[in-house]
Amino acid sequence: MKAGTETLVLPEVPEGSKIEIVAVNPEGIIGLDGKVTTPENDTDVIVTIQVTDTNVHRKS
DSSP states (O other): OTTOOOOOOOOOOOTEEEEEEEEEEEEOOOOOOOTTOOOSSSOOOOEEEEETTTTOOOOO
């Protein structure tokens, strides 16, 4: 993560899909909402995202 970054911008996904952050390592630099706590130095961060097809309907 480059020092001075305020928000992580996620890639666009096709209509009918949802993208979200599910894990970040190290913790504390990027929140699951994408907000960045600016590190003092450039820091490598691993972000795990999940893409979900919201058009899938389940029967109960």
